[in-house]
Amino acid sequence: MSSAQDYLPLVIQGVVALGFVVSVLIVTHLLGPRVHSKKKDSNFECGIESEGNARFPVSVRYFLTAILFVLFDVEVIFFYPYAVNFKALELEGLLAVILFVAFFLIGFLYVLKKGALEWEK
Amino acid sequence: MILASIFESGVSIQFYIVLSTILFAIGVLGVLIRKNAIIVLMCVEIMLNAVNLLMVAFSTYFGNGDAQVFVFFIMVVAAAEATIGLSILVLLYRNNRSVDIGLFNKLKG
Amino acid sequence: MVALIVIFISGLLSLFLAFAKKPWLVLLTASAGLIAGGISLFTQFYYQYDFIHYEGLKFDGFAVAFGLIAILFTLLVVLTGYSSFKDKPQHTGDYIALLLFSLTGALCMLSFTDMFMFFLGLEILSIPIYVMAGSNKDDVRSSEASLKYFMTGAFATGVLLFGIAWIYGGTASFKLDEITAFIYNAEGTHSSLIYIGLLMILSAFLFKVGAAPFHFWSPDVYDGSPHIVTGFMAAVVKLGAFGAFMKIFSVTFAGLHDFWAPALSVLAILTMFVGNLSALKQIRFKRLLAYSSITHVGYALLTIIVQSPDSAFNLWAYIFSYGFSTIGLITVAIIIHDEEDRIEAFRGLVRRNPFTGFVAILGLLSLAGVPPLMGFFGKFLVFSEAITQYPWLVAIAIINSGIGIFYYLRMVILVLQKEDDDKPKTPRHKVPVLQMIVLAICALALLFGGNMLIF
Numbered sequence: 267m268s269s270a271q272d273y274l275p276l277v278i279q280g281v282v283a284l285g286f287v288v289s290v291l292i293v294t295h296l297l298g299p300r301v302h303s304k305k306k307d308s309n310f311e312c313g314i315e316s317e318g319n320a321r322f323p324v325s326v327r328y329f330l331t332a333i334l335f336v337l338f339d340v341e342v343i344f345f346y347p348y349a350v351n352f353k354a355l356e357l358e359g360l361l362a363v364i365l366f367v368a369f370f371l372i373g374f375l376y377v378l379k380k381g382a383l384e385w386e387k
Numbered sequence: 388m389i390l391a392s393i394f395e396s397g398v399s400i401q402f403y404i405v406l407s408t409i410l411f412a413i414g415v416l417g418v419l420i421r422k423n424a425i426i427v428l429m430c431v432e433i434m435l436n437a438v439n440l441l442m443v444a445f446s447t448y449f450g451n452g453d454a455q456v457f458v459f460f461i462m463v464v465a466a467a468e469a470t471i472g473l474s475i476l477v478l479l480y481r482n483n484r485s486v487d488i489g490l491f492n493k494l495k496g
Numbered sequence: 497m498v499a500l501i502v503i504f505i506s507g508l509l510s511l512f513l514a515f516a517k518k519p520w521l522v523l524l525t526a527s528a529g530l531i532a533g534g535i536s537l538f539t540q541f542y543y544q545y546d547f548i549h550y551e552g553l554k555f556d557g558f559a560v561a562f563g564l565i566a567i568l569f570t571l572l573v574v575l576t577g578y579s580s581f582k583d584k585p586q587h588t589g590d591y592i593a594l595l596l597f598s599l600t601g602a603l604c605m606l607s608f609t610d611m612f613m614f615f616l617g618l619e620i621l622s623i624p625i626y627v628m629a630g631s632n633k634d635d636v637r638s639s640e641a642s643l644k645y646f647m648t649g650a651f652a653t654g655v656l657l658f659g660i661a662w663i664y665g666g667t668a669s670f671k672l673d674e675i676t677a678f679i680y681n682a683e684g685t686h687s688s689l690i691y692i693g694l695l696m697i698l699s700a701f702l703f704k705v706g707a708a709p710f711h712f713w714s715p716d717v718y719d720g721s722p723h724i725v726t727g728f729m730a731a732v733v734k735l736g737a738f739g740a741f742m743k744i745f746s747v748t749f750a751g752l753h754d755f756w757a758p759a760l761s762v763l764a765i766l767t768m769f770v771g772n773l774s775a776l777k778q779i780r781f782k783r784l785l786a787y788s789s790i791t792h793v794g795y796a797l798l799t800i801i802v803q804s805p806d807s808a809f810n811l812w813a814y815i816f817s818y819g820f821s822t823i824g825l826i827t828v829a830i831i832i833h834d835e836e837d838r839i840e841a842f843r844g845l846v847r848r849n850p851f852t853g854f855v856a857i858l859g860l861l862s863l864a865g866v867p868p869l870m871g872f873f874g875k876f877l878v879f880s881e882a883i884t885q886y887p888w889l890v891a892i893a894i895i896n897s898g899i900g901i902f903y904y905l906r907m908v909i910l911v912l913q914k915e916d917d918d919k920p921k922t923p924r925h926k927v928p929v930l931q932m933i934v935l936a937i938c939a940l941a942l943l944f945g946g947n948m949l950i951f
Contacts, residue, residue, distance in 0.1 A: 343459055414654065441662075445661065454670075457612060457660075471646065476643070479636075482639060
C-alpha cells in the first residue's frame with residue numbers, strides 16, 4: 267500500500283489552502299479602515315419603499331434547463347473509462363460508444379421536440 | 388501516536404470501512420430527521436457516496452476493477468435520481484409554496 | 497435479450513409518435529411491441545437461441561415465466577389506461593413509454609446474473625414509476641405520493657447498494673454464482689461482512705415489496721397515484737421485486753437460510769397482521785387495495801421462506817392470480833370514476849352495470865381466496881407447500897385469510913346491495929370497449945385460470 271511520502275502533497279495542499287483562507291481573513295481585518303457613524307451602523311435601506319413579496323416566482327424554464335444540464339453532464343462520465351481504454355477496446359468499443367451516444371441523442375431530440383429548451387414561449 | 392502509525396503502514400481497509408459507515412450513518416440520520424426535502428435529497432446522495440467510497444476501497448483491496456465500474460453506474464443513476472427528485476420538488480413547490488416535508492400530509496389514514 | 501430490446505424500442509417509438517397527436521397510433525405501437533416482446537421471449541426460450549448474448553442477463557425458465565406475465569399485465573394496464581391517457585394527447589406517449597421502460601427494468605430484475613444488472617434493473621423499474629405516480633400534475637395528492645415514493649425508494653436504493661458493497665467486501669465478487677459458490681465453500685466461517693450485507697439487502701427488499709416494518713409508504717403512494725399507476729405498481733412492480741427477491745434469497749443466499757429465514761418469517765407474520773387489521777377500517781378503495789396488497793406480500797413471503805424446488809412456481813402462480821384480481825378491480829374503479837375514490841361508490845354496482853359488478857365480485861372473492869377462483873389456487877399452492885416445514889406459519893396465514901374474508905365480503909355485499917332510495921340514483925357508467933376487453937380477460941382468467949395452475 268501507499269507510504270507516508272505519498273500523502274505529503276495532500277498535506278501541503280491542505281496546509282496551503284487553510285493558511286491562505288486564514289491569512290486573508292486576518293489581513294483584511296488588520297488592513298481595512300474602520301469608520302463608525304450612526305448612518306453606517308444602521309441597517310441598509312434604499313430610498314424606495316419595498317413592495318411586493320420577496321418570494322417572487324422564478325421561471326420554471328430555468329429549473330428545467332438546469333436539471334437537463336445536470337443529467338446530460340453526468341452521463342458523459344462514461345466517456346472517461348472509454349477514453350482510458352480507447353486503444354484496447356478497438357472497433358467493438360467504438361461501436362458500443364456510438365450506440366450509447368445515439369441513445370443519448372434520441373433523448374436530446376426528445377427534449378428539443380418537447381420544446382423544453384425554448385427560452386421564450 | 389496513532390496518526391503516525393497510519394502514515395507508516397499506509398491506510399488499511401478498516402479505516403475506509405469505518406469512514407464510509409460513518410458517512411452512511413450521517414446520511415441515514417439526515418434522511419430520518421431533517422425536514423427540508425432538498426436536504427433530505429442531499430443526505431441520500433451522501434449515502435450513495437459512502438457506498439462509492441466503500442466499493443472503491445474494497446476494489447483496491449482485492450485488486451480487481453469490478454467495483455470501480457459499479458461506482459460509475461451508481462454515480463450516473465444517482466444523477467438521474469436527483470434529477471427526478473428535484474423535478475418532483477419543483478412540482479410540489481408550485482402547489483405548496485414550500486419544501487418542508489412536514490407539510491406534505493394530504494395523504495393519511 | 498431480444499424481447500428487452502423490442503420492448504425498449506417500442507417505448508421509444510411511442511415516445512416520438514405522440515408528437516403526431518394520434519393516441520391510437522401510440523397504443524397500437526405499444527401493444528404491438530408488447531406482443532412482439534412476449535413472442536420473442538417465448539420463442540427464444542423454446543429454441544434456446546439468443547442472437548444477442550450478454551453475460552449479465554440470462555433468460556432462463558424463471559425469467560421467461562415471470563417475464564411473460566409481466567408483459568401480459570403491462571398490456572392489460574395500458575389497455576385499461578388508454579381511455580384516461582387519451583384525454584391528454586400530448587402526454588399519451590410519455591405515459592405509455594414510461595410504463596414500457598419500467599417493464600424493461602422489471603425484465604432486467606427477473607433475468608440478472610450479477611449485481612450490476614440487478615441494480616440497474618431496479619432503478620429502471622423504479623424511476624419511471626416515481627414520475628408516473630406524480631403524473632396527475634394539478635392534484636397535490638398525486639405529487640405528494642410521488643415525493644413519498646421517491647424518498648423511500650431512493651433511501652431503499654441507498655441501503656441496498658450499501659448491502660451490495662458489503663457483500664462484495666465479503667466475497668470479492670458481484671456475480672451471483674460466484675457468491676453462491678463462496679457461501680457454500682466457506683461453510684460456517686463467513687466473514688461478518690456478508691451477514692451485514694445480507695441484512696441490508698433484506699431490508700431494502702422489504703422496502704421495495706412493502707412488507708411490514710417498511711410498509712408505511714405504500715398506502716399513501718397507492719392512494720395518491722392515478723388509478724393506472726396503482727394497478728401497475730401492484731401487479732408489475734411487485735412482480736419484479738418479488739422475482740429478484742426470490743433469485744437473491746432462495747438461490748444466492750440459500751446457504752445462509754438458517755440465518756435469514758427466522759427473521760423473515762416473523763416479518764411475514766407482522767406483515768399479514770398489519771395489512772389485514774389496517775384494511776378493516778378503510779373507507780377509500782385504493783387505500784384498501786394497498787393494505788390488501790401488504791397482506792398478500794405477507795402470504796407471498798412464505799414462498800421465499802420455504803425452501804423447495806416448487807417455490808418459484810408457487811410464487812409465480814400466486815402473483816399471477818393476484819395481478820389479475822388487482823387489475824380487474826382497478827379497471828372497475830376507473831369505470832366508476834369516483835372523485836373521492838370511496839368504497840361507498842361501489843354500492844349497487846351490479847344493478848347498474850351487471851358485467852362490471854360481476855368482475856368486481858370475482859376480483860374481490862379471488863383476493864379473499866374463495867374456492868373456484870384463481871386466488872384460491874394460488875393460496876392453496878403456497879400454503880400446502882409451506883405446511884410441512886412451517887405449520888405454525890401456515891396456521892397464522894389461514895387465520896389472516898379469515899380476517900381478510902371479512903372485509904372483502906363486506907365489499908361484495910356492497911356491490912350487490914340496492915342503492916339508497918332517498919339519494920339520487922347514480923347513472924349507468926359508460927364502459928369503453930378496451931376496458932370491456934380487459935374486464936373479460938380478467939374474468940376468464942379468474943374463473944378458469946385456477947384449474948390450469950393445478951395441472
